[in-house]
Amino acid sequence: MQIPEDEILRYLGVRIPDENARRSARKAAEEVSCAAEPKGVYKKFAYSDGVLTDIDYRLPGKDIVRHLGGAKEVIVMAVTLGLKVDFETSRLGKISAGRAVMFDAAASAAAEAFADEFTDRIAAEIGSPVGDRFSPGYGDLPITVQRDVQMMLSADRKIGLSVDKDYTLIPLKSITAIAPVGAERCKKHDCKKCNKTDCAFRKE
Amino acid sequence: MDFLDKLKESVVIFDGAFGTELVRRGVRTGVVPELINLENPEAVTAIHSDYVAAGADVISTNTFGANSVKAGENSEKIIKAAVRLARSASNGAYVALDLGPTGLMSEPMGSARFDDFYEIYKSAVLAGESADLILIETMSDLTEARAAALAAKENSSLPVIVSMTFDDNMRTFTGVSVESFIYSMYSIADVLGVNCSLGPKQLLPIVKRITEICPKPVIVQANAGLPDAAGNYNVGAEEFARYAESFRRLGASVIGGCCGTTSEHIAAIASRLDRTLTPRSAVVPPxxxxxxxxxxxxxxxxxxxxxxxxxxxxxxxxxxxxxxxxxxxxxxxxxxxxxxxxxxxxxxxxxxxxxxxxxxxxxxxxxxxxxxxxxxxxxxxxxxxxxxxxxxxxxxxxxxxxxxxxxxxxxxxxxxxxxxxxxxxxxxxxxxxxxxxxxxxxxxxxxxxxxxxxxxxxxxxxxxxxxxxxxxxxxxxxxxxxxxxxxxxxxxxxxxxxxxxxxxxxxxxxxxxxxxxxxxxxxxxxxxNVPENIQCIDAFKVLSMQDEGAKTYSKKYSAEAPGAASAAAPAEEHDKDLAYLIKKGLPGTEAETEKLLDSGVPASAVIDEYLIKALNDVGADYESGKIFLPGLIQAAEAAKGAFNAIKKRMSKEGLPSRGTIVMATVKGDVHDIGKNIAATVLENYGFEVVDLGKNVEPESVVNAVKASDAKLVGLSALMTTTVKNMRDTIALLKAECPGVSVMVGGAVLTAEYAAEIGADYYCPDAASDVRIAEEIYKKA
Incomplete structure (x- = not known):
């Protein structure tokens, strides 16, 4: 898993990085690589008009339906970096807020990087491209869907992914998503697609 | 015969997977598969009957995910129906109430408390009380496993089996080792063991370790191999039965199947397995x-x-x-x-x-x-x-x-x-x-x-x-x-x-x-932390032959020359003044502050003219985009050294605090990194911070405010779902502590949203808290 340095710096809000910042980012990326135990699980479902037809599950909200378009099949997936990363963030937080923040940013970048890698792996396994991921909490897809995704995938049993009462994913550096089968994944994240215009990480 | 008595006589055979049998029969289920107990009971009893016919001594109710977290309000109904269905098909076989994980995560990494788990399992145990035994299985989180076992023991008189799921590194997903599982639960459960996770071959070393150390009977329910890319399990019935015999020889006495196993697997075990118990004598060591x-x-x-x-x-x-x-x-x-x-x-x-x-x-x-x-x-x-x-x-x-x-x-x-x-x-x-x-x-x-x-x-x-x-x-x-x-x-x-x-x-x-x-x-x-204590023990270990060949001792002490630690700070920093060191986030601020104090500069002047001034410059640079978050935090941490030096000198009369601020990440939320940054920055601007941590009850915040007499509270929340707890905390604060101001921060908040939930201030970044704190305490 390659953790892109630029993403780490973006999460930290560093717009003009100096060599010092880059060095810290590289070090944090190494630390995260040591602590991370990335794991993923997915299932392919037949899809029609907002419904996962195998299990008769209607996806709530309009945005996800728009995102999936005319796909006949969709992938429901979950990835996590594992609990050791959370433990290390919490431990570092008691030693140095600075180190904890760097580590946390690197872990966020790592989770995204691993999700990309895992999406490509799914595409290879099913022999057809898998498009952009759409996660609970994006647009009008409610975050309560996290529990359903966990249950559809048995993600607690298979990769140790918990969903708390308030729908936080634990380990914190985890991602669940739904993606259309057949569409190509956009390799460059496009912030313009997102309606959260006040996002601190939005790229101009 | 009581299940535990039976277990003293011979090996007992459990059933296999339920989901696999459903899929094989083409029975369609939804997100909560256990709903078929209510909607299609014939399908459920058919599977139970097949397992009984295959020779299972124990059948497990179809309630793996029927807890109230996953199955919601139907939980109790589903469990009651499940026990009834299993009993009707049991034909004398024991009925085990099957309880799988809730999918929540315990504190401190998650927000679920021991008592939350306890209550969830207690309800399930009461709903399923007419079973013959309780099977708590596929556990990964030790808090959950222990709470479940205690709930079962304290709310029923049934035998309790606890089985965790281990990866091939011999740990569960939450990092629980086989040893920790056994030694922390042997006194609570009647049977301990492993299920799911891996195929029978990969489970062998784990079963070996459990049978070596576990003083209670051991259960093993393996998957039918590792799943292939299509999710199929490929260890056949005969091969699976051969592994069952290996488990028995190692000392397991309760044997069944997990994912991918069918009535054929259980039939193969029932017809081939020698039921003789393998003698074991594991005791718990110190x-x-x-x-x-x-x-x-x-x-x-x-x-x-x-x-x-x-x-x-x-x-x-x-x-x-x-x-x-x-x-x-x-x-x-x-x-x-x-x-x-x-x-x-x-x-x-x-x-x-x-x-x-x-x-x-x-x-x-x-x-x-x-x-x-x-x-x-x-x-x-x-x-x-x-x-x-x-x-x-x-x-x-x-x-x-x-x-x-x-x-x-x-x-x-x-x-x-x-x-x-x-x-x-x-x-x-x-x-x-x-x-x-x-x-x-x-x-x-x-x-x-x-x-x-x-x-x-x-x-x-x-x-x-x-x-x-x-x-x-x-x-x-x-x-x-x-x-x-x-x-x-x-x-x-x-x-x-x-x-x-x-x-x-x-x-x-x-x-x-x-x-x-x-x-x-x-x-x-x-x-x-006293080196002489550790040195004394290290030396003893050499002289008493515990540290053979003095390997550990030599490794630890050969590199370390006496006095090396004190010469650690690079020389070049000494010609920089305190304000410079802070602005650049460099080490050496503690020594530099001591020098200033030694030269007769009063502590209050060091704080006002060097520390606060430097930090204000840093804050301004941060807000204007000249430096970024890491720079801000590094400066704050460098300032900490200076404050420590001042604190040491002023221990008698105490450091003049600029005011006290209570900080907390609200109930239900465990995303505390933003709050930690804010606390660090505030602390190093000379404010007294009472940091209550994450997942904090509203009452705890109120109590801390009353105890510390703080005029300002900082709350953080990252999730839309936990902002409601932030709103509740603010409401309680306003009712109980009139006069206190509340500032809030977190990814989902905006200035408008903050005002809507009753906050007095919104913090878009780590520097804004300081401005707010200064404003509050200037007024005061």
Whole structure:
């Protein structure tokens, strides 16, 4: 898993990085690589008009339906970096807020990087491209869907992914998503697609 | 026949997977598959009947995901129906109430509390009470497994099986080792073991380890191999049955199947498996563990003594205020200094010691893997701590007084802990080795009445003060040697009491520690941050042959030249002034501040003219985009060194605080990194911060405000779902603490949203809190 340095710096809000910042980012990326135990699980479902037809599950909200378009099949997936990363963030937080923040940013970048890698792996396994991921909490897809995704995938049993009462994913550096089968994944994240215009990480 | 009696006679066969059978029969299920108990009961009984016909002695109800978290309000109905269906198809087979994980995560990494799990499982146990036994399976989180087992034991009289799921690194997803699982649950459950995770071949080493160490019967339910890319399991029935025989030979006595297994797999086991029990004689050795680390007491072990308010002002202050950050740092420091175990004491007058120790355990589990020694004189506090503690703890302590024995030994029995036995009784502290030996004998005898073996006891022969009772040191040492020889128990001493009242205490401490080690001391309760203590033990390990070839010693000490540590700071920093060091986030601020103070600059001037000025410049640079978040935090941390130097000088009259701020990440939310940054920055601008941590109840925030008289509260929340808890916290604060202002921050908040939930201020970034704090306290 390659953790892109630029993403780490973006999460930290560093717009003009100096060599010092880059060095810290590289070090944090190494630390995260040591602590991370990335794991993923997915299932392919037949899809029609907002419904996962195998299990008769209607996806709530309009945005996800728009995102999936005319796909006949969709992938429901979950990835996590594992609990050791959370433990290390919490431990570092008691030693140095600075180190904890760097580590946390690197872990966020790592989770995204691993999700990309895992999406490509799914595409290879099913022999057809898998498009952009759409996660609970994006647009009008409610975050309560996290529990359903966990249950559809048995993600607690298979990769140790918990969903708390308030729908936080634990380990914190985890991602669940739904993606259309057949569409190509956009390799460059496009912030313009997102309606959260006040996002601190939005790229101009 | 009772299930456990049956288990004494022969190997018992469980059924296989339920989901696999549903898929094979083409039965369609939804997100909650257990709903078919209500919607398609015939499909359920058909599967049960097939497993009974295949030869299963026990069938499991179709309730794996039927808990109230996953199945919601239908939970009870689904469970009741499931037991009924299983019973109707059982034809004399035992019916096991099957309880799988809730999918929640326990504190401190998640927000679910021990009591949350307990209540969820209690409801399920009550709904399924007409089963013959309870199967708690596929557990990954030790808090959940323990809460489930206790809920089952305390709310039914049925036998309880607990089975966890391990990866091929012999750990669960949450990092629980096989040893930690067994040693922390052997006293609670009737049968322990492993299911799911892997195929039978990959499970062999895990089963081997469990059968080696588990004093209770062992269950194994493997998957039918590892799934292929299409999700199919490929170990066939005959092959699976051969592995079942291997499990039996290793000592497993309850054998069934998990994912991918069918009635054919169970039929193959039933027809081929020899039912003879393999004799085993596993006993629990002297060992302590946390969820992820096991520490066998097979040599000298260091117990860190620093988390104790007695005589330690900072720990006492931390416990009183609810800001446990200092204690967390102490735990990490002691771990890094070489502790094997941490003693934890939360006994401060005027606080709820039971609640405090549970909170402390939570905190410590988030920052260290070291096992804990629970230190309290109050048995109700001990029980609260032991219930919550994820591991096998040491109880500190029981004495030879009958009242103490009657109160504490039942806890040792129930929770399977180790316990320190103090050689004191109704007559006070005995003055001879002989009388201490007699009390040790009494404790051992009383423990045996509860079937607590001597291997669970650690005897404390008492350190008295040499300054007052000089002749007692020799008695203590003699007692240690004799107690070990006669009873084969482990021994412990709190070492530093020996030197109380004498000058240069460490000289006496080191000499006594060394003598005690040679007398046979196993656990030394010491301050591990004092190098002489650690050095003494390292040297003892060489001389007593525990450190063979002096390998550990040589590795540790050959690189380290004496005095090397003090020369660490690079020379170039000395020509930079304090403001520069802070702005650049460089080390050396503590020394630089001391220089200023030495040269006669008053502390208040150092704060105003150097510290605050530098930090204000940094804040302005951050806001104008000249520097970024890491730079801001580095500057704040550099300022901390300067404040520390000032604090040291002003310890008598105290540092002039710019005001107190209570900080918390709200209930339900565990995303605390933003709040931690804000707290660090505020602290290093000279504000007093009471940091209550994450997942904080509204009442705790109110209590902290009242106790500290803070005029400002900072709350954080990251999730849309936890903002409601932020709103509740603000409402309670406004009602209970009129006059307090609230600032809020977090990814989902905006200025408008903040105003809507009743906050007075919105913090878009880490520098804005400081401006708000300055405004509030300037007004005041």
């Amino acid at each position: 060992v302590v563990c946390s969820a992820s680390r096991c520490v066998p007491l097979d040599g000298v072990r260091i117990v860190g003594e620093r988390i104790n308010p007695t005589g330690k002002k900072a720990v006492k202050a931390a416990l009183s205020s609810g800001d446990y950050g200092y204690i967390a740092a102490q735990a990490i420091e002691q771990a890094e200094a070489g502790s094997d175990i941490l003693d934890v004491n939360a006994g401060v007058p005027g606080i709820d010691e039971g609640a405090a120790i549970v909170k402390l355990i939570n905190l410590l589990e988030g920052v260290t893997e070291l096992p804990l020694q629970i230190d309290s004189s109050d048995p109700t506090v001990l029980e609260k701590a032991l219930r919550r503690y994820n591991g096998r703890a040491i109880i500190n302590s029981v004495s030879g007084e009958q009242r103490s024995l009657d109160a504490v030994l039942p806890l040792v029995k129930k929770y399977g802990s180790m316990v320190i036995g103090l050689t004191i009784d109704e007559n006070g502290i005995p003055k001879t080795a002989e009388s201490r030996i007699r009390i040790a004998e009494k404790i051992i005898r009383e423990a045996a009445k509860y079937s607590i073996p001597a291997s669970s006891l650690i005897i404390d022969a008492l350190t008295l003060t040499a300054g007052a009772e000089q002749d007692q040191a020799k008695e203590t040492l003699r007692a240690i040697t004799e107690i070990k020889k006669r009873f084969g128990v482990k021994t412990v001493l709190g070492v530093s009491n020996i030197s109380f009242g004498l000058p240069r205490r460490q000289i006496i401490n080191t000499a006594f520690l060394s003598a005690a080690l040679w007398a046979g001391l196993d656990l030394a309760i010491i301050n591990p």
